Amino acid sequence: xxxxxxxxxxxxxxxxxxxxxxxxxxxxxxxxxxxxxxxxxxxxxxxxxxxxxxxxxxxxxxxxxxxxxxxxxxxxxxxxxxxxxxxxxxxxxxxxxxxxxxxxxxxxxxxxxxxxxxxxxxxxxxxxxxxxxxxxxxxxxxxxxxxxxxxxxxxxxxxxxxxxxxxxxxxxxxxxxxxxxxxxxxxxxxxxxxxxxxxxxxxxxxxxxxxxxxxxxxxxxxxxxxxxxxxxxxxxxxxxxxxxxxxxxxxxxxxxxxxxxxxxxxxxxxxxxxxxxxxxxxxxxxxxxxxxxxxxxxxxxxxxxxxxxxxxxxxxxxxxxxxxxxxxxxxxxxxxxxxxxxxxxxxxxxxxxxxxxxxxxxxxxxxxxxxxxxxxxxxxxxxxxxxxxxxxxxxxxxxxxxxxxxxxxxxxxxxxxxxxxxxxxxxxxxxxxxxxxxxxxxxxxxxxxxxxxxxxxxxxxxxxxxxxxxxxxxxxxxxxxxxxxxxxxxxxxxxxxxxxxxxxxxxxxxxxxxxxxxxxxxxxxxxxxxxxxxxxxxxxxxxxxxxxxxxxxxxxxxxxxxxxxxxxxxxxxxxxxxxxxxxxxxxxxxxxxxxxxxxxxxxxxxxxxxxxxxxxxxxxxxxxxxxxxxxxxxxxx
Amino acid sequence: xxxxxxxxxxxxxxxxxxxxxxxxxxxxxxxxxxxxxxxxxxxxxxxxxxxxxxxxxxxxxxxxxxxxxxxxxxxxxxxxxxxxxxxxxxxxxxxxxxxxxxxxxxxxxxxxxxxxxxxxxxxxxxxxxxxxxxxxxxxxxxxxxxxxxxxxxxxxxxxxxxxxxxxxxxxxxxxxxxxxxxxxxxxxxxxxxxxxxxxxxxxxxxxxxxxxxxxxxxxxxxxxxxxxxxxxxxxxxxxxxxxxxxxxxxxx
Numbered sequence: 002x003x004x005x006x007x008x009x010x011x012x013x014x015x016x017x018x019x020x021x022x023x024x025x026x027x028x029x030x031x032x033x034x035x036x037x038x039x040x041x042x043x044x045x046x047x048x049x050x051x052x053x054x055x056x057x058x059x060x061x062x063x064x065x066x067x068x069x070x071x072x073x074x075x076x077x078x079x080x081x082x083x084x085x086x087x088x089x090x091x092x093x094x095x096x097x098x099x100x101x102x103x104x105x106x107x108x109x110x111x112x113x114x115x116x117x118x119x120x121x122x123x124x125x126x127x128x129x130x131x132x133x134x135x136x137x138x139x140x141x142x143x144x145x146x147x148x149x150x151x152x153x154x155x156x157x158x159x160x161x162x163x164x165x166x167x168x169x170x171x172x173x174x175x176x177x178x179x180x181x182x183x184x185x186x187x188x189x190x191x192x193x194x195x196x197x198x199x200x201x202x203x204x205x206x207x208x209x210x211x212x213x214x215x216x217x218x219x220x221x222x223x224x225x226x227x228x229x230x231x232x233x234x235x236x237x238x239x240x241x242x243x244x245x246x247x248x249x250x251x252x253x254x255x256x257x258x259x260x261x262x263x264x265x266x267x268x269x270x271x272x273x274x275x276x277x278x279x280x281x282x283x284x285x286x287x288x289x290x291x292x293x294x295x296x297x298x299x300x301x302x303x304x305x306x307x308x309x310x311x312x313x314x315x316x317x318x319x320x321x322x323x324x325x326x327x328x329x330x331x332x333x334x335x336x337x338x339x340x341x342x343x344x345x346x347x348x349x350x351x352x353x354x355x356x357x358x359x360x361x362x363x364x365x366x367x368x369x370x371x372x373x374x375x376x377x378x379x380x381x382x383x384x385x386x387x388x389x390x391x392x393x394x395x396x397x398x399x400x401x402x403x404x405x406x407x408x409x410x411x412x413x414x415x416x417x418x419x420x421x422x423x424x425x426x427x428x429x430x431x432x433x434x435x436x437x438x439x440x441x442x443x444x445x446x447x448x449x450x451x452x453x454x455x456x457x458x459x460x461x462x463x464x465x466x467x468x469x470x471x472x473x474x475x476x477x478x479x480x481x482x483x484x485x486x487x488x489x490x491x492x493x494x495x496x497x498x499x500x501x502x503x504x505x506x507x508x509x510x511x512x513x514x515x516x517x518x519x520x521x522x523x524x525x526x527x528x529x530x531x532x533x534x535x536x537x538x539x540x541x542x543x544x545x546x547x548x549x550x551x552x553x554x555x556x557x558x559x560x561x562x563x564x565x566x567x568x569x570x571x572x573x574x575x576x577x578x579x580x581x582x583x584x585x586x587x588x589x590x591x592x593x594x595x596x597x598x599x600x601x602x603x604x605x606x607x608x609x610x611x612x613x614x615x616x617x618x619x620x621x622x623x624x625x626x627x628x629x630x631x632x633x634x635x636x637x638x
Numbered sequence: 639x640x641x642x643x644x645x646x647x648x649x650x651x652x653x654x655x656x657x658x659x660x661x662x663x664x665x666x667x668x669x670x671x672x673x674x675x676x677x678x679x680x681x682x683x684x685x686x687x688x689x690x691x692x693x694x695x696x697x698x699x700x701x702x703x704x705x706x707x708x709x710x711x712x713x714x715x716x717x718x719x720x721x722x723x724x725x726x727x728x729x730x731x732x733x734x735x736x737x738x739x740x741x742x743x744x745x746x747x748x749x750x751x752x753x754x755x756x757x758x759x760x761x762x763x764x765x766x767x768x769x770x771x772x773x774x775x776x777x778x779x780x781x782x783x784x785x786x787x788x789x790x791x792x793x794x795x796x797x798x799x800x801x802x803x804x805x806x807x808x809x810x811x812x813x814x815x816x817x818x819x820x821x822x823x824x825x826x827x828x829x830x831x832x833x834x835x836x837x838x839x840x841x842x843x844x845x846x847x848x849x850x851x852x853x854x855x856x857x858x859x860x861x862x863x864x865x866x867x868x869x870x871x872x873x874x875x876x877x878x879x880x881x882x883x884x885x886x887x888x889x890x
Contacts, residue, residue, distance in 0.1 A: 230806070231875050236705070238747020245745070418829065418855060575877065579810060579835060580828050609828045613691070614877040630705050637690065637734075637876045 037121040043133060046114060047205065050140050051302075053107045055100045055147040057562040058302050058489035059311035059470075064088075066098025070483055072316055075332050080565035081583055081610060082555075083332045083467065086458025089608035091578045093616040094151070101622055104144050105158065111141040112161045128198070135196030139206045139214070142189035145182060146218045150566055151619045152635065153233070154179040154241035175631040178239040180248060183222040187255060190215040194262070203293070203303060209266050210300045213492050215259035216500040223252035223507060224570040231617055233636050242618050242635060250511050253504040257518075260501035263299070267494040269532045270297040279376045282534035286380035290470050291487060297494045304486035312482040314475055319383060319394045319466040320432065320459055321450035324480030330451065333463035334382045336584035336601060338559060341552050342378040343536045345371060353586065353601050360408030361598035367396065367588045370599060376534035381559055383466040385449070385588050390473060395449035396461045398587035398600075399428035400437050405593040411600065412589075418582065418603050426589070430456030439592050453587065463604070464586040469560045495532075496563070498525040499554045506550050519544060526553055533557070569617055578612035671695075672720040673765040675713060675733050677774065679798060683717030684771055685881040686735055687822030687869075692878070693735030695719055695765075700756075701727040715820060716883075726760045736871070736878035737769035738804045771798035772872045773808065773880040778848050781866050781887050787857020789815070789887050792850045793868045795880075804874060808841035810834060811870035812879075813851040815858075819886075821865045823879050829855040830864075858889050 026032055036042035057076060061067050064074040078085035079092055114137045122130045148155045156174040166172065177185070193211035201207040226249035233242035244252075270292065273285040289295060304310055315324050316331040323329040336353065339345070346354040346362075355362055355370075364370055368386030371379070383389050385396035401409065403425030412421055421428075427437050429448040436444035452460020472487055502525035509518040523541035530537050530553070538544065551571065555564055568574040582603040590597055615637035626632050674683045675693050686692035693713035699706050713719045713735070732740045732754035740753040757765055773795045781791035791813055797805055812833040814826040830853045836844075851868075858864060864887045869879040 230873055230877075234743045234747045236747075238743070240745075240747070576809065576835065580812075580831070580833060607829070611823075614875075615690070626707060630703070630707070634708075 033117055034121075037117060038124050047133075047136065050107060050110050050114070050137075051205065053103065053110070054140060054143055054302075055104055055107070056143070056302065056489075056491050058491065059304070059313045059485070059487075061562065063092055063094045063565075064098075066095060067100055067103070069098075070310075070312060072312065073328070073331055075316070076562045076565060077332055077334075077467075077560050080568060081335060081578060081581070082338050082559050082564055083334050084463045084583060084585070084604055084606075084608070085331050085333065086462060087331065089606060091574075091610040091612045093613070093619055096620050096622055099619075099622045100147060100151070101625055104148050107144050108141055108158055109161060111137045111144070112158065115141075116161055131196040132198040132201075135193040135208070135211070136201075136206050138189040139193035139197065139211045142186045142193065142211075142218070143214055145186050145189070146214070146221075149179065149182045149186065149218075150221055150570070152621055153243070153618045154182050154239065156632070157182060157185050159185075173629040173631045175235065175237070176239070176241045176633065178241055179225065180222075180240070180244045183218065183244070183252070186218050187215060190218070190259075204301055206300065209263050210492065212259045212262040213299050213497050216256045216263075216497055216504070217492070219252045219256035219259060220500045220504055221566075221570050223249050223256060223504065224572075226252055227507065227511075228570070228572040229617070230572065231614075231636060233618075233633070235633055241633065250508065250513060253507045253511070254513075256500055257504040257508060260497050260504065263494065263497050267299055267497070268296045269494055269498075269528060270295045271532055274532060279534055282532070283376035283379050286377050286533065287468070287473060290490065291472070293488065295493075298488075298490055299494060299497070300490075300492040302489040302491060304488065306484060306486040309486070310483045311485050313470060313487070314472055314480050314485045315482045317467050317471060318480055319389065319396075319451040319461065321392065321395065322390060322477055322480065323459075324477055326482050327459075328482065329459055330461055330466055332467040332560065333461050334465040334467055334559075335463050335604075336465075336586045338555075339378065339382060339465060339586070340584075341556050342375045344374040344378070352584075353599075355586075355599040355601050356411060358408075360410060361600070363591065363594055363596035363598055365596055367597050367599075368393075369597075375536075377556065379468075381467075381469045381556075383468045385461075385464060385586075389468065389471075390475075390477075394451050394461075394466060396451050396453065396464055396466070396588060397447075397449035397597075398453045398464070398589055399426045400445060400447050401426055401589045401591045401598070402437075402593075405591055409591060409594075409598060413600075413602065416603075418607050420605070428455050430454055432457065432459075437592070439595075441595075445590065445592075449588075462585070462606070463583075464588060464599075467560055490561070495529055495557050498529055499550070499557060502526050502529075503547075503550050503554065506544060506547060510547070522550065526550060529553060529557055568612075572617065574612040574616070575614045578610040581610045582607060583610070667723045667725045669724045669726050669759050670720070670722045670762040671697075671711070671724055671731075671759055671765065672718070672762065673767070674718045675735065675737070675767045675769055676717070677737075677798065678768045678770055679774060684735070684737060684769060685867075685883055686713055686715060686717055687824055687879060687881065688712065688715050688820055689824050691824050692822070693717065693719075693733060695721075696732050696734060696754075697724075698730040699725075699727045700730055715822065715881075724759055726758075728756065728758050730754050730756050731765055733767045733769070735769075736773070736880045737771045738799050738801060740767065740769065770801070770804075771880050772804060772806075772874060772878075773870050774798040775868050775870055775880055775882045777868070777882055777885065781885050783887055783889060784852070787860070787889070788853045789858060789864065789866065789889075790850060790852040791866055791868065791885070792848050793882060794846055794848050795844070795870050796846050798880070804872075806873040807839045808836055808844070809871055809873050809877065810836060811841075811849065811851075811868065813853065814867045814869055815853055816865050817862060819865050819884055821867045821884055822881060823869055830858060860889050863888050 062072045074088040077083040078088035154176045157177045190211045194208045197208040226244040229243050234240050270289040275281040316328045320329045348354045371384045383394050427447040431454050434446040454460045502522040505518040505522040519541045587600045618635040620638040677684045695711040697709045711721045742751040744750050775795045778792040781789050814821050815830045816826045832851045832854045866885045868882045871877045871879045
């Protein structure tokens with residue numbers, strides 16, 4: 002009897018609990034309502050999509066793609082701004098690390114936000130909702146821009162695609178024309194500008210960030226309309242590569258107008274600047290990249306040790322300040338880059354002047370050659386003998402032991418790519434050196450503490466080392482991989498001014514005269530030059546050629562991962578890198594003179610750079626092409 | 639019990655054994671496509687380079703789909719091609735390279751010229767294309783080995799097409815030097831190969847003129863053969879190079 006009672010009881014107990022509803026949302030997964038109904042939830046959503054934003058920052062290299070810690074084939078060694086021992090040729094971005102797939106994931110996340118945010122709008126004020134919607138549209142635009150600058154026209158996905166779906170073919174979306182993609186970007190950024198708030202958290206977009214990005218994107222579109230020679234038209238007549246040249250004016254105007262929106266909202270960083278004081282101008286330019294309150298910073302990506310880090314200092318410090326990981330000197334600015342600046346002795350053809358009457362000029366210290374250099378050059382590049390972290394950075398190729406009577410003739414004929422003769426030159430193959438006994442007493446190592454070594458690339462192989470963005474007071478014990486956390490400045494006001502100047506110049510060149518465009522370009526260039534401590538343009542008539550503006554841009558934005566894209570959109574990369582060997586400047590110490598001389602020559606490794614014309618439109622990953630019948634490959638792949 | 643065990647064992651062996659039979663019974667691709675890309679002006683094959691930067695043949699197999707993913711065959715450097723592992727099928731075939739495009743579209747995407755050929759590939763199929771190169775480059779005389787160990791070569795280039803839409807500025811000309819017979823923009827010894835870069839339209843005055851280039855970088859190493867070729871290109875599209883044929887110089 003007892004047994005039966007228990008059985009019935011058991012049965013009843015089980016039955017009652019069965020009344021519980023089983024169809025509940027999984028409690029271990031964050032629901033839309035958890036995210037969209039609180040400020041914190043939205044901030045978390047934003048944090049994620051910002052972190053995925055495809056910008057080429059401290060964690061980018063063309064070889065290893067976005068958001069990767071190991072940066073030993075740096076971008077600047079692909080664009081010709083620098084030489085690196087681990088990069089010896091031109092390249093397109095590694096197709097296997099293509100940002101294509103990740104960009105579309107990010108676009109989906111943004112579209113999801115755009116579709117779901119309005120459902121929870123009642124929780125917030127309309128201004129908050131509008132601002133977030135604008136922010137999401139800004140991120141989508143920036144992501145499409147990252148795709149467009151690489152691939153040209155790409156499929157535009159403006160809503161969340163549902164999968165699984167009744168008709169899989171609906172998920173195959175053909176590429177839009179390049180023009181449509183840029184128009185889509187412009188529309189998103191216009192929306193963002195209208196709806197975003199005036200200010201936002203550091204690292205997030207406000208309305209002026211949207212305007213600044215528009216000035217950048219439209220400048221790219223205008224350049225492609227004007228300079229591109231490549232065309233790819235799909236079966237339906239869409240030009241997926243190339244923009245009709247008639248659109249150039251429209252896009253340059255859009256760029257110019259967008260740049261105007263930032264006027265008086267941001268300004269060039271001049272906190273430590275003083276007129277006529279080169280030292281102050283130099284210090285000001287160094288500080289610009291580290292002052293978190295800089296009025297020039299428009300859009301930044303912040304890092305913080307230990308949870309979000311990079312290794313910029315570790316990879317790029319001069320050899321003599323190498324940290325414990327054993328990395329150093331990955332970015333060595335080329336002489337071609339240095340020669341763009343003012344204040345160094347130059348020959349008539351613009352190359353650096355190191356000889357007089359066929360004999361080398363002699364200097365007591367290596368840095369004397371650069372005594373009058375533009376402050377911006379010193380702040381961008383560590384010149385041989387200049388001071389960094391309290392040390393004089395010693396860069397010397399070797400000791401010349403030959404006779405100095407009547408001056409020293411060039412070691413090699415002009416233009417020679419041969420090795421230096423070994424007679425009369427003492428050199429060192431690595432950092433463990435045998436001191437050389439100088440005539441008249443004293444010893445000296447053949448090479449400087451930071452190179453140049455003949456058998457060891459961990460040295461200033463170009464005769465220079467990079468300074469820009471290196472933390473000037475970071476102790477060597479902290480110069481480690483994944484130990485740096487300085488902020489990446491993706492967009493600063495100087496770029497906006499340069500965008501405006503370039504757009505204005507191009508508009509003037511295209512015959513537009515509804516405004517005094519050339520005069521305006523002249524004003525912007527001079528603002529940049531004044532802050533840099535460079536030689537000022539006398540009048541708008543000095544803007545004889547678009548290269549004045551382009552060179553200004555390359556100097557100002559050097560080593561900020563922008564130049565390669567500029568060379569591409571100007572369609573000059575294949576001309577500039579056409580079996581090109583970049584130039585270097587080798588300081589030698591003449592033992593008999595007790596003075597230094599400099600030899601300007603081509604890269605001793607004879608690394609040739611050739612930009613393949615196909616790379617103006619990068620290869621779409623083949624895996625993506627195979628997924629969709631409608632996706633067509635760029636020309637030549 | 640034992641019986642059941644054996645039954646199961648036999649079943650497993652039978653199933654495992656039958657899975658070895660081949661299911662892919664489609665025959666291997668065995669059809670051959672060969673042919674040449676021929677300069678319409680000279681009736682010679684159009685010289686090009688090996689690999690991605692040279693002429694390539696584009697096959698669109700329309701037996702199964704109206705919108706197939708194209709399949710490309712690279713041409714050999716002398717302008718001929720030979721591919722022996724194709725499936726039989728109906729293909730639309732065209733070529734891409736340093737010549738006036740065989741398929742041209744107007745601004746709206748409508749095809750205005752289509753010289754592609756629709757061919758049933760079966761057995762050995764031969765397809766030739768007659769094209770107008772952007773530039774026609776000819777040797778003038780033979781390359782000469784100078785007493786100082788360098789080599790001097792003379793050549794001229796002329797426009798291969800009268801269509802002004804394809805007469806863009808000439809951007810550069812190279813004398814490519816290599817130590818094997820595969821020589822071109824993607825394969826040359828850059829220590830010795832000289833080049834001339836032109837700005838804007840300044841090269842247009844050089845059309846038809848004799849141009850002379852001498853190898854750079856001092857004397858060529860001795861006791862070997864060098865293979866020379868001139869390449870030049872215009873500022874059109876992907877800027878393919880046009881080439882002369884390969885000349886050999888023996889440095890004693």
